[in-house]
Amino acid sequence: MIELDHVAIAATDLNEGAAWVRRALGVPTAPGGQHAHFGTHNRLLGLDDGLYLEVIAIDPAAPAPGQARWFDLDRFSGPPRIGTWICRTGDLQGAQAALPGIGAQVSLARGDLRWRMAVPDSGVLPFDNCHPAVMQWDCARHPAASLPATGITLRRLIVRHPDAHDLQTRLAGVLVDDRVVIEAGPPGLRAEFDTPDGQRVLE
Numbered sequence: 002m003i004e005l006d007h008v009a010i011a012a013t014d015l016n017e018g019a020a021w022v023r024r025a026l027g028v029p030t031a032p033g034g035q036h037a038h039f040g041t042h043n044r045l046l047g048l049d050d051g052l053y054l055e056v057i058a059i060d061p062a063a064p065a066p067g068q069a070r071w072f073d074l075d076r077f078s079g080p081p082r083i084g085t086w087i088c089r090t091g092d093l094q095g096a097q098a099a100l101p102g103i104g105a106q107v108s109l110a111r112g113d114l115r116w117r118m119a120v121p122d123s124g125v126l127p128f129d130n131c132h133p134a135v136m137q138w139d140c141a142r143h144p145a146a147s148l149p150a151t152g153i154t155l156r157r158l159i160v161r162h163p164d165a166h167d168l169q170t171r172l173a174g175v176l177v178d179d180r181v182v183i184e185a186g187p188p189g190l191r192a193e194f195d196t197p198d199g200q201r202v203l204e
Contacts, residue, residue, distance in 0.1 A: 003088035003096055003135055005178050007145075008158065008192055010056045010203065011077050011084030018056040019044045021081040026194065026201050028151050030056055034111045040066045041074060047148030048155055048194075056081070069124035071107075072134070076124075083190040083203055085126065086133045086158060088176060093117055093137040099175050102127045103135050115139040129188040131162045133176070156200070157193045161186035 012018025019030045026046070033043035033055070040063040046054040059074055069075055072085045090096045093106060097119055104121035118136040126132045158181050162168055165185040172183075191204035 003090045003133065003176050005052065005133075005155075005158070005176075005181060006087050006089035006136065007053045007055055008083060008155070008190075008203075009072055009085040009087060010054060010081055011072060011074060012056060012058045012081040013077065013079075015042055015044060015056060015058040015060075018058055018081040022046060022054065022056055022203070025203055026151075026153060026196060027198050028153065028196075030054070031148055035060055035063065036109065036111060037063065038066065038107065038109055039068075039070045039074075040064060041070060045144065045148055046153075047145050047151055048153050049151075050154060051143065051145050052155055053145040053148055055087075057084075069122065071118070071120045071124055073124045073126070073130050083192055085130060086160070086181075086190060087118075088133040088135050090135055090137055093119060093135065096135045096175070100132075100135065100171065103132065108139075113140060113142070114144060128162050128164065128168050131160050131168065131188050131190065132171075152197045153201075154195045155180055155192060156195050157182055157191075159184060159191040159193070161189045161191070163187070 030044035030046045042060040043057040104119040169183045
């Protein structure tokens with residue numbers, strides 16, 4: 002089984018991505034850190050219900066990695082937008098067996114955080130990156146627990162793809178989360194939030 006863990010906002014520049022999120026949701030992101038394995042860095046925003054947003058971009062100060070970057074960041078261009086949704090599991094090997102094509106396990110660390118993620122060799126997830134990335138935390142404390150409270154709640158995550166029925170069938174019985182809605186349409190992700198200032202949208 003997998004469950005929603007966080008949503009990644011891709012950007013060509015981390016500060017630009019953080020500013021975009023702040024304009025959209027009305028609150029600043031918190032410092033994150035570097036991911037040496039993939040040459041990326043991030044900032045974070047806590048959400049209610051133990052979720053969080055991650056703003057992620059290629060770190061211009063980091064050496065180029067020896068493999069494709071995760072979240073298809075090597076091909077990313079244009080303004081910031083939701084790039085990936087990430088689910089967690091307590092059995093990453095089992096998730097890989099149930100969801101072929103999500104990639105090989107990569108062990109990662111940032112500060113006190115330890116986790117493993119299934120990452121395709123190409124960096125591209127199935128269904129034109131509309132399929133969730135899957136990870137397993139190997140540390141006691143989830144990063145959302147350390148982030149400032151914002152009063153922002155994810156109401157719906159809408160996943161659109163021309164083959165929505167196939168994606169829905171693939172995830173049936175593996176993902177159980179009423180907040181995730183899969184619809185037919187051009188590939189893309191849309192997140193709807195309830196905030197202290199009303200409903201807001203990222204996509």
